[in-house]
Amino acid sequence: xxxxxxxxxxxxxxxxxxxxxxxxxxxxxxxxxxxxxxxxxxxxxxxxxxxxxxxxxxxxxxxxxxxxxxxxxxxxxxxxxxxxxxxxxxxxxxxxxxxxxxxxxxxx
Amino acid sequence: xxxxxxxxxxxxxxxxxxxxxxxxxxxxxxxxxxxxxxxxxxxxxxxxxxxxxxxxxxxxxxxxxxxxxxxxxxxxxxxxxxxxxxxxxxxxxxxxxxxxxxxxxxxxxxxxxxxx
Numbered sequence: 650x651x652x653x654x655x656x657x658x659x660x661x662x663x664x665x666x667x668x669x670x671x672x673x674x675x676x677x678x679x680x681x682x683x684x685x686x687x688x689x690x691x692x693x694x695x696x697x698x699x700x701x702x703x704x705x706x707x708x709x710x711x712x713x714x715x716x717x718x719x720x721x722x723x724x725x726x727x728x729x730x731x732x733x734x735x736x737x738x739x740x741x742x743x744x745x746x747x748x749x750x751x752x753x754x755x756x757x
Numbered sequence: 758x759x760x761x762x763x764x765x766x767x768x769x770x771x772x773x774x775x776x777x778x779x780x781x782x783x784x785x786x787x788x789x790x791x792x793x794x795x796x797x798x799x800x801x802x803x804x805x806x807x808x809x810x811x812x813x814x815x816x817x818x819x820x821x822x823x824x825x826x827x828x829x830x831x832x833x834x835x836x837x838x839x840x841x842x843x844x845x846x847x848x849x850x851x852x853x854x855x856x857x858x859x860x861x862x863x864x865x866x867x868x869x870x871x872x873x
């Protein structure tokens with residue numbers, strides 16, 4: 650099973666700042682199979698990025714994904730108030746699919 | 758409009774059985790995998806397994822194999838997650854989501870509480 654480790658656990662930033670979230674895999678897999686989700690309290694997860702770098706429908710271009718092999722990054726170029734949430738990476742290239750433990754982006 | 762509507766919250770006792778549902782609409786239900794994802798209180802997302810309603814092909818995470826049963830009835834465009842004997846540790850929010858890979862569409866979640 651591929652273990653995804655996200656860092657940091659919590660990111661304290663101010664609106665307008667840049668957020669860089671990391672997702673590291675225990676073994677290499679195709680970047681085609683890496684997704685990022687945003688989850689706010691009391692809500693279902695929302696797909697942001699798939700295929701490591703493709704934005705899902707309706708996702709603002711301040712969200713971008715990159716990476717390959719075992720190291721992947723989600724970048725939020727300028728944080729908006731609605732971006733403060735928990736973010737999860739997911740790999741779907743190997744069975745079982747797995748999620749990272751999440752990174753909370755909180756207001757500083 | 759694609760929608761996944763899950764059944765309502767449940768409160769059960771340890772040892773009881775339970776079946777929760779996820780009804781799809783706005784697309785051809787048979788043609789898309791449905792995934793189930795667990796989220797324990799204050800914790801992250803855990804992938805439980807997937808089912809292809811067209812032929813009921815089902816895959817489980819080893820962590821959940823034998824603990825739950827995933828099924829689907831394509832005639833009523835509904836997928837199910839069931840337990841034969843609940844434990845307190847099954848207390849969680851359970852989400853269904855469309856897709857055998859990444860998921861663009863999610864149900865609203867079903868909260869299952871198991872307590873004596």
